[in-house]
Amino acid sequence: MHPPRLRIAGDTAETVIFFEFRHVMRSDAHLRQGVTAGYYRTRYARGNTGWKIQERIEQAIGEALSHFYPFS
Numbered sequence: 001m002h003p004p005r006l007r008i009a010g011d012t013a014e015t016v017i018f019f020e021f022r023h024v025m026r027s028d029a030h031l032r033q034g035v036t037a038g039y040y041r042t043r044y045a046r047g048n049t050g051w052k053i054q055e056r057i058e059q060a061i062g063e064a065l066s067h068f069y070p071f072s
Contacts, residue, residue, distance in 0.1 A: 011046040037062045 002018040021036045038060035044051045 013044040013046075013051070015042045015044075016040070017042075035062075035064045036060055 002020075004015045004017040007014050017040045019038060019040065023034055023036070025032045025034070038058065040056060040058050042056040043054045045054050046052075
């Protein structure tokens with residue numbers, strides 16, 4: 001996760017947080033490494049009990065799966 005961008009306007013707020021997810025996947029024959037990048041866009045509203053999430057959208061914007069290794 002990267003540091004969020006936060007905008008507050010009265011009793012509403014919005015954040016955008018970029019992420020990179022590095023992963024390893026195994027099958028019977030291969031080991032695959034990859035990276036997925038994207039962002040979360042979240043809207044908040046402040047009420048009597050504090051801030052609550054109203055909506056969160058996760059959007060992947062890129063994926064690299066170029067590293068395959070034989071698995072034995």
